[in-house]
Structure formats: structure tokens, C-alpha cells
Amino acid sequence: xxxxxxxxxxxxxxxxxxxxxxxxxxxxxxxxxxxxxxxxxxxxxxxxxxxxxxxxxxxxxxxxxxxxxxxxxxxxxxxxxxxxxxxxxxxxxxxxxxxxxxxxxxxxxxxxxxxxxxxxxxxxxxxxxxxxxxxxxxxxxxxxxxxxxxxxxxxxxxxxxxxxxxxxxxxxxxxxxxxxxxxxxxxxxxxxxxxxxxxxxxxxxxxxxxxxxxxxxxxxxxxxxxxxxxxxxxxxxxxxxxxxxxxxxxxxxxxxxxxxxxxxxxxxxxxxxxxxxxxxxxxxxxxxxxxxxxxxxxxxxxxxxx
Numbered sequence: 351x352x353x354x355x356x357x358x359x360x361x362x363x364x365x366x367x368x369x370x371x372x373x374x375x376x377x378x379x380x381x382x383x384x385x386x387x388x389x390x391x392x393x394x395x396x397x398x399x400x401x402x403x404x405x406x407x408x409x410x411x412x413x414x415x416x417x418x419x420x421x422x423x424x425x426x427x428x429x430x431x432x433x434x435x436x437x438x439x440x441x442x443x444x445x446x447x448x449x450x451x452x453x454x455x456x457x458x459x460x461x462x463x464x465x466x467x468x469x470x471x472x473x474x475x476x477x478x479x480x481x482x483x484x485x486x487x488x489x490x491x492x493x494x495x496x497x498x499x500x501x502x503x504x505x506x507x508x509x510x511x512x513x514x515x516x517x518x519x520x521x522x523x524x525x526x527x528x529x530x531x532x533x534x535x536x537x538x539x540x541x542x543x544x545x546x547x548x549x550x551x552x553x554x555x556x557x558x559x560x561x562x563x564x565x566x567x568x569x570x571x572x573x574x575x576x577x578x579x580x581x582x583x584x585x586x587x588x589x590x591x592x593x594x595x596x597x598x599x600x601x602x603x604x605x606x607x608x609x610x611x612x613x614x615x616x617x618x619x620x621x622x623x624x625x626x627x628x629x630x631x632x633x634x635x636x637x638x639x640x641x642x643x644x645x646x647x648x649x650x651x652x653x654x655x656x
Contacts, residue, residue: 351382351414354459355431357486360386362429363408364401364488365516371414372421379414386412398644400488400517419449427512429481431459439468447472455505455512457481461533464526465498476502479509482530483518489643491519494530545604548613554620570646571653 351359351373359369359382373379390405399405415421422428428446432438439458446456456478458468469478478498484490493513497506506522513520523530529537539561547554568577575585582588607613625635 351378352431352433353486354483355429356382356386356389357488358429358431358459358483359412360390360408360488361400361516361518363411364399364403366401366403367411367516369412370421370425371412372416372418373414374416376416379416383412383414393644396641396644398641398648418445422446422450422454425450425454427455427457427509429457429459434461434463436463436467439463443468443472443478447474450474450477452477455479455509457509459483462529464528465496465501466526469498469500475500477505479505480526480530481509481513481520482532484532486640487518489640489647491517491647492532493518493520494523494532495520496523496526496530498526541607542603544607544609544613544617547617548607549604554617555624571650 351371355371355373359371362369371379371382373382387405387409390399390409393399394405399408401408403411428450430439430442430446432442439460443456443458450456452474454474454477456469456472456474458465458478458480459482460468460480461482463480465478465480468480469475472478475498479501480494480496482494482496484492487493495506495509495513510520510522521531527534543557543561546552547557552560572580578588579585582591625631
């Protein structure tokens with residue numbers, strides 16, 4: 351019932367599904383439900399609430415439980431949202447494996463752990479899958495669907511259909527790969543960003559501006575491959591014109607950074623000056639981020655319908 355679990359609960363409720371939020375601590379659940387209700391009310395007031403039901407109707411679909419067996423009784427889909435710890439996740443899936451039937455889908459929110467590390471050895475492995483959201487899933491629709499080598503194709507299709515039904519944008523990975531796709535792309539950007547700041551080429555705040563007011567503007571609507579296609583007379587023309595230069599620049603990239611030392615201090619200072627590391631300030635900035643994402647999602651939906 352942390353940030354990801356709450357956001358998933360809201361997303362499923364927006365799709366009209368009954369949701370049972372599970373945690374081992376009752377106070378955690380009480381706080382989570384209070385937070386969900388407040389978020390839904392705020393979204394409704396601003397016209398950003400997803401789904402066809404009112405905030406109160408959506409909230410009425412969400413209940414909580416501290417008993418795992420009771421929580422999953424009658425469930426058709428289970429989304430695990432525990433911390434990114436392999437042993438903890440394996441423990442919860444081994445517990446679920448003993449109490450679920452043959453029709454429920456067992457899904458993990460993990461951002462990096464391979465399905466083969468999570469699910470191998472479970473008797474319900476054919477029903478297991480990774481559904482990796484982008485944080486926070488209520489506001490960012492992408493979901494990476496990553497199968498275990500033994501996952502049944504029907505599990506993939508059911509998960510894909512469910513994500514579409516609740517308004518997410520699922521993508522299917524044909525096989526597992528470390529970091530999946532989103533984080534492989536994200537880490538490539540983070541790595542070069544870190545090197546450029548560390549080498550004194552640009553300040554941390556200006557580096558972020560390159561993305562938010564540059565690349566990010568484009569990538570909010572089209573991906574890197576379509577960008578290539580449109581920045582020339584198609585992909586073939588782009589490769590002929592630019593790929594020699596791309597290869598030259600790529601060969602100047604340095605090694606993977608350690609993410610420590612002087613560069614870490616420099617970036618930390620710049621980010622802390624912009625957004626002090628105080629819970630109240632961080633929460634306010636996250637709320638602003640989520641409102642921006644919601645507004646962008648609304649704009650994209652309107653533009654698609656046009």
C-alpha cells in the first residue's frame with residue numbers, strides 16, 4: 351500500500367474494478383485509503399479524474415485487508431507492489447503460489463528483477479508475469495509486460511487486455527532483458543547526463559532543461575525511432591545523413607559512472623537548492639509533477655481524438 355500500490359489501486363478502480371489493498375500493517379492501510387480518497391477528490395475537482403465513475407463511487411470499490419489469503423479470495427488479477435527486493439518478492443509469490451487457483455494472474459510491479467529470478471519453480475509459473483508501470487502508474491500510462499520463459503501466452507494477452515481496459519498503454523516484451531526497455535533507455539540518458547555534468551560541460555539545472563524544454567517536448571508525443579524518421583526523408587535517409595556523426599559521438603562516451611564522489615555532491619547540491627529534501631517540499635513538487643502529467647495526458651487524448 352505504498353506509493354505504487356495506491357496508484358495501481360486508483361487505476362484499477364477507475365476502470366470499474368473492485369480492489370482489495372493488502373498490507374501487513376493496518377495503520378499503513380488506513381493512511382493509504384485516506385490518501386487515495388483525498389487524491390481522488392482533488393482530481394475530480396480539477397477535472398482530471400480518470401474513468402466514468404465519480405470519486406466516491408471509485409473509492410467505494412477499494413477496500414483493505416491484512417490477511418493475504420482473505421485479500422486474494424475471488425481475485426482474477428494480483429498486482430504485487432512490495433519494495434524492490436528479490437527475496438521479499440520471491441517470498442510473497444511463494445505464499446501466493448500456495449493459495450491461488452489456476453485462473454488468477456500473478457503480476458509483479460518490479461522495475462528490474464527478471465521474471466526468471468522471481469517466478470522459476472512456482473507451480474503457477476504459467477500464470478506469472480511482470481507488469482512494470484512508470485511511477486506513478488495512475489498518471490503515466492505505460493506498462494511493460496514481461497513474460498517468464500514459461501508464461502502462457504494467454505496470460506500475456508489477458509494482462510494486455512486488462513491494462514488497455516483501465517486506460518494504460520501496455521507494451522509487450524518478447525523476452526526478458528535486464529532493466530526491461532524503459533529503464534535501459536532511462537539509464538542510458540542518466541549515465542550520459544551524469545558524465546556531462548561531471549566533466550563540467552553543463553550545470554545540473556541546465557542539463558535538466560535540455561530534456562524538459564528540448565528532447566522531452568518531442569518524446570512526449572513521438573519516440574526516438576519516429577523522431578529519426580521525421581527528421582529526414584525516412585529512416586534510410588536519416589541513416590545515410592547522420593549515422594556517421596552518431597557513431598563518432600557515441601565512441602566518445604565514457605565508462606559507466608560510479609554515481610558517487612564530487613559529481614554526486616555537485617548534482618545533489620543543485621537539486622537540493624531547487625527542491626529542498628524536506629518531505630513537505632518533495633510531496634508538493636510530486637503533486638505538481640502529477641498535475642502536469644495529468645494535464646499532458648488529457649492533451650494527448652484530445653489530440654488523438656482530433
